[in-house]
Amino acid sequence: MDVEDLWSPVSPRSLCEIVVHLRRAGHVVAEADVGDRPVITGLCQDSRRARPGDLYAALPGRRHHGAAFAAEAAGRGAVAMLSDRPSDELPTVVVDDPRAALGPLAAWAYGNPSTAFDLYGVTGTNGKTSTVYMLEAALVSAGLRTGALTGITVRGPGTVRPATRTTPEACELQQSFVEFVEERVDAVAMEVSSHGLAEHRIDGSRFDVAVFTNLARDHLDYHASLESYYAAKARLFARDLCERAAICIDDDYGRRLAGDVAVPHLTFSAHDPAADVYATAVRAGRWGSTFTLHHGGERVPVRLQLLGGHQVDNAVAALAALCLRGIDIPAAVAGIEALDAIPGRLERIDVGQPFLALVDYVHNTAGQHRLFPFLRSVTAGRIVVVLGATGERDPGKRAPLGFTAAQYAEVVVVTDESAFFDDAADLRNDVAAGARRAGAADVIVIPDRGEAIAVAVDLAGEGDTVLLAGRGHDPTLVDNGVSIAFDDRAALRNALSTRAY
Structure with missing residues (x-):
């Protein structure tokens, strides 16, 4: 089952019952046009997944407010809305903090x-x-x-x-x-x-x-x-x-x-x-x-x-x-x-090459300080690490990620992760600047992630370790709202298989 198909009905409840329940739970409820007191038979937070009889929870988001999609929810059959603002599209139960109200409401509606x-x-x-x-x-x-x-x-x-x-x-x-x-x-x-x-x-x-x-x-x-x-x-x-x-x-x-x-x-x-x-x-x-x-x-x-x-x-x-x-x-x-593997958690990729090749989700300096000493203990040669920084995250992490990697690794290949709506070049530059500040590793900047992985593999020799850090199991790269399929494990396996040993 895909998440798009995930839906469960609730015992039918009138909107009045939901208002009473919210008030008993301590929420201040302003009824903004509850109309003919429709009967609720389901709950949803995504207007694209609304079904007939749903109460649509329109929550504030990072870029958009769910209330902006009330018409879509109504068009798919939603009969009422829970939000912090009224709607012209649906009878709305207005509460100050709909997120705080929704979790307990959903648990109650689904029978705990x-x-x-x-x-x-x-x-x-x-x-x-x-x-x-x-x-x-x-x-x-x-x-x-x-x-x-x-x-x-x-x-x-x-x-x-x-x-x-x-x-x-x-x-x-x-x-x-x-x-x-x-x-x-x-x-x-x-x-x-x-x-x-x-x-x-x-x-x-x-x-x-x-x-x-x-x-x-x-x-x-x-x-x-x-x-x-x-x-x-x-x-x-x-x-x-x-x-x-x-x-x-x-x-x-x-x-x-x-x-x-x-x-x-x-x-x-x-x-x-x-x-x-x-x-x-x-x-x-x-x-x-x-x-x-x-x-x-x-x-x-x-x-x-x-x-x-x-x-x-x-x-x-x-x-x-x-x-x-x-x-x-x-x-x-x-x-x-x-248990012999966890996807993207120090996952070994092996096609018979004479060096370790690993993919790990490590994406903060605390994790790096735990991981790299272990890699050093099992690596006779050099550590070659491929890393970047994910966009729309704490900017203060970027340079320290590069600096810490370069303290342990001999080669740091800086490349793109998912930039989202941040500038990918800025992300790379911050990570690379941190890596260079460590003054210990060769730092190479290659924007294309597939190319960066191939270069890291080409640089590795017998007894070395290649680590792809930061993305783990993530199957997509996202840049400026565009998603492409990209799995570090598949890319690493392909690069290893392409090289002759």
């Missing part, structure tokens, strides 16, 4: 589906996707039917479709939960982004376990400050959203959160024995990692096929969350050990 299974939510700057993949693998190994929502895919026993964003919008999220209920899942693991939290997309859902991985500078194009970014993440751990929490104490923000939360929780760490769950004897190598997991008096050996010491952090996060739910840990470990 998140209460029908165990729901695990993972938030943090880095590691969310990998931790969710590990949770899913562990739960399956423990004998449970599972669902998963990541920035890569939405997957259940009868559902597989590409994700549209890290955390779905409120209506799509609740409709996905309804799917999982219909598929009789026992547990669902999902990524919870700071955007999803700040925009109340997950409000109205109930998380049995919330997981905090880490926090470092990111998304400051959206959040006013690191403090605002932390506050958005911390929302997941409030009593009205989660039952219990697993919190990593390997950075200051995690230690702060562990001291602030009011829900039952345990702490975890990749190295600190002061945590409730922690790892010792960590060894990260070319073919995976090993460590010993400690929880209470239990010691469990773990062998990961996934590359990178940072995956030990993510495995400990997943196992700590499962400890809170009483999942059989040896069975969970077996599932995580069987």
